[in-house]
Amino acid sequence: MYLILFIVLLIIMLGAAVYAVVQKDLLVAVIATGVISLILAILFYLLQAPDVALTEAAIGVALTTIIFVITIRNTVRYEDEHDKNKKSNS
Amino acid sequence: MKKLIVILLLAVLAWDLGVIFLGLNFGNEHFTEGVKDQYLEKTVTELNVANTVTSIVVNFRGFDTLGEVTVLFLAATALGGILYKKRHHVGERSVLFPSSSLVMSGSKLLFPAIILLGVYVFVHGHLSPGGGFQGGTIIATGFLLMLLAYDNYSVSHNLLSIIESLAGIFFVVIGLLGFMNHGTFLENFLPTGTLNNLFSGGVIPIVYILIGFKVAAELTGVIYTVLHEKD
Numbered sequence: 095m096y097l098i099l100f101i102v103l104l105i106i107m108l109g110a111a112v113y114a115v116v117q118k119d120l121l122v123a124v125i126a127t128g129v130i131s132l133i134l135a136i137l138f139y140l141l142q143a144p145d146v147a148l149t150e151a152a153i154g155v156a157l158t159t160i161i162f163v164i165t166i167r168n169t170v171r172y173e174d175e176h177d178k179n180k181k182s183n184s
Numbered sequence: 185m186k187k188l189i190v191i192l193l194l195a196v197l198a199w200d201l202g203v204i205f206l207g208l209n210f211g212n213e214h215f216t217e218g219v220k221d222q223y224l225e226k227t228v229t230e231l232n233v234a235n236t237v238t239s240i241v242v243n244f245r246g247f248d249t250l251g252e253v254t255v256l257f258l259a260a261t262a263l264g265g266i267l268y269k270k271r272h273h274v275g276e277r278s279v280l281f282p283s284s285s286l287v288m289s290g291s292k293l294l295f296p297a298i299i300l301l302g303v304y305v306f307v308h309g310h311l312s313p314g315g316g317f318q319g320g321t322i323i324a325t326g327f328l329l330m331l332l333a334y335d336n337y338s339v340s341h342n343l344l345s346i347i348e349s350l351a352g353i354f355f356v357v358i359g360l361l362g363f364m365n366h367g368t369f370l371e372n373f374l375p376t377g378t379l380n381n382l383f384s385g386g387v388i389p390i391v392y393i394l395i396g397f398k399v400a401a402e403l404t405g406v407i408y409t410v411l412h413e414k415d
Contacts, residue, residue: 144313145237148305152321157403160328164410 100140107133118173120166128159232376233310233385241315242388242395246370249391250355253398257352260402267409283333291333298326306396310385316392320399327404331411339408344401351398358387358394 107130114126131154138147227239241249305312306319330337362371370387377384 145235145315145318148314148318149321152318152325156325157321157328157407160332161407161410 096140100137103133103137107137119171120173121163121171124159124162124166127162128155131155131158228379230376231372231385231388232379233388234380235310235312235315237313238310238315238388238392239385242309242391243370243372246359246391249395250359250370253352253355253395256399256402257348260406263406264409282335288333291329295326295330298329299323302326302396302400306392307389308382309392309396310388311380311382316395317399319396320401321403323396323400324403324407327400328407331407339404341405341408344405344408348398348401348405351394351401355391355394355398358391362387 110126110129110133114123114130117123117126131150135147135150135155138144138150223240223244224236226244227233227236231239231243233239233243302319302322302325304319305314305322306316309315309319327339331339359370362373363369365371365373370391372386372388374386374390376386383389
């Protein structure tokens with residue numbers, strides 16, 4: 095039972111990681127990386143490392159995600175948007 | 185020619201590292217014994233601290249923690265040096281759409297609870313999981329919520345710098361006091377009290393509270409600078 099929960103969580107984590115790389119919408123990709131951190135925090139908790147789980151939850155899920163979101167708001171949202179702008183300008 | 189030199193240098197580096205790491209017996213009994221048992225033993229008997237991780241981070245490996253705090257301080261300072269520009273008024277940052285009254289009153293309601301949780305986490309660092317870094321980050325998240333919800337909410341950069349500097353200075357002063365009293369840096373010099381009490385563990389809660397203040401001030405400053413960056 096414990097092992098099945100573990101494997102399911104790891105598969106979700108892998109899926110989120112692949113999704114974050116493939117996704118062209120950077121906002122969705124950042125949320126996917128947040129999901130990775132969230133599941134990592136749960137895994138740390140299950141592995142009886144609550145200190146590390148708290149750190150991961152606070153920094154990985156909240157702070158990093160928000161800083162990336164702020165960065166995206168100040169730059170561009172889609173991956174190839176910048177290149178398109180360059181081409182249309184030149 | 186250049187590539188050849190690079191490859192040669194890398195080979196020398198790899199050889200050196202290989203010699204060092206092949207000499208260490210990772211996973212052998214000789215390597216896992218010794219220090220580990222000392223930590224587990226002394227945490228309860230000598231320091232009267234319930235959380236072994238905290239006792240290692242703040243007391244046995246306190247000097248490393250000072251280094252970590254310094255790294256965070258340098259990162260925050262560098263970010264501020266790159267992004268921070270002196271402005272006369274603050275409410276200048278770009279807002280895509282103003283937040284609704286629901287978000288505003290909701291974050292006002294949540295803000296004290298988040299701060300209280302952060303303070304709880306770092307004050308009880310030696311009793312329950314968590315500590316200065318975690319609590320400080322939680323407090324910074326609370327400030328982040330307020331900064332996002334209110335366009336004109338501002339924190340004083342000078343106050344943040346003063347809190348940060350004072351916390352760092354007191355950390356080093358406590359380390360030096362331990363050095364003067366017992367001969368090693370960050371050695372415990374206060375009475376340790378009884379196990380599982382709030383006032384126990386000697387110098388550990390004080391150091392963790394200082395780290396909590398320092399991390400909270402640094403991360404709030406980082407978020408504030410990033411949020412107000414506009415070219």
